[in-house]
Amino acid sequence: MSETGYRETLRGEVIAKAGTLIEMEGLAALQARRIAREAGCAVGTLYNLFGDIDGLVVAVNAETLALLGASIGSAGVVLGTLSLEERLARLAMAYVDFALAHQRRWEAVFEHRLPEGRDAPASYLEDQDRLLGVIEAAIADFVPDANGQRGITARALFGAVHGIVALALDNRLGGRSLTELEQQVRLIVRLAAIGITRDNAVA
């Protein structure tokens, strides 16, 4: 379908440069003049390609989410016949690794706010669903799907790990060091795995 013309290429390059810039100096460094200079195009071109700066940020964030999805996805396909705890640990560590490897870029996904009334593109939701799908698949053997229980569990687990990671990244509350981050994630994963197993045994 889409023969990648010059326009597509340029667009991709700008997104890549913008991603790097965010990764290096954070979302606030993504200014029109700055990214134009670093991507080697004119300021006006950014507006041709992305509408406005928010559009560029959204494009970068979408790519970031897709990268995370791919990362978690690869971790998900090799879970084979592992124990529940080990499955959760693999997925959680994939998330931790991604967040640490793309720290500021990952923060930007949550930091950026669209102006009132404008909302994120559909791909955000799709990537989100794909992510949760991987988790749901990983726990499918252990959690029944009655009443959407499996979905709730997947979301709760994702949120739990996310929270621990987020607090560790800006150590405003909670996390002290990277070792502690890993300890905390492994702990919550172990507790959840035990809890899920016992809970089903009882119920």
Place this chain on the structure above:
Amino acid sequence: MSETGYRETLRGEVIAKAGTLIEMEGLAALQARRIAREAGCAVGTLYNLFGDIDGLVVAVNAETLALLGASIGSAGVVLGTLSLEERLARLAMAYVDFALAHQRRWEAVFEHRLPEGRDAPASYLEDQDRLLGVIEAAIADFVPDANGQRGITARALFGAVHGIVALALDNRLGGRSLTELEQQVRLIVRLAAIGITRDNAVA
């Protein structure tokens, strides 16, 4: 010691108005002219009182953290002889209630970044320690303190609940509705409680 003079009173009023403004319209609405107008003082006065706008934000955030600390603290003192799960649930719901009641104000604590090289006041850390202290006290009967295990557990639990709440507040990832938020928090708390109990029984 500090007779609350006019200056102290004014300072308190400005912080209160700024808190309300953030609560209503978010951190971005806290502009010098705006807060000066709403607090009924001159722009320059803000600089006399807080040094700069970041100083004002820090003051508001410190107050927010103190309020949360008080809230969790009150929940903590009535745990009596409740089960572990019930204890964790009470604390977690206190957190959820606070975050929902002061949504944008609470987001501001995590949204605001001090300029490079300047760091948050000591009171941030103190409030953080107080918060974790409450959680540690709640789990003390169930988690041994060897190797700082209790502290790790407290942080992990806090982070887990925080993550679920944070994702629910901006529903970019994870949380769909408030009912789901509550379901997820109750679930993670139950799983953790079961996990902690069984883990100790086994180990």
Place this chain on the structure above:
DNA sequence: TGTACATCAGTGAACGCGCGTTCACTGATGTAC
């Protein structure tokens, strides 16, 4: 008590900067004849 002076928190018009955004223009490419 009255007067002259010092102090200093409070004031707000004005400054300067940096940002997102625009738009008249350029020049490469495609099309018609």
Place this chain on the structure above:
DNA sequence: TGTACATCAGTGAACGCGCGTTCACTGATGTAC
């Protein structure tokens, strides 16, 4: 093939705005004599 014209992505100087911040000034309060 050659010429004239149309198109349109790309350009970047210039615009305008809104922000944080400053600083010469005001006037209320405290102090000295």
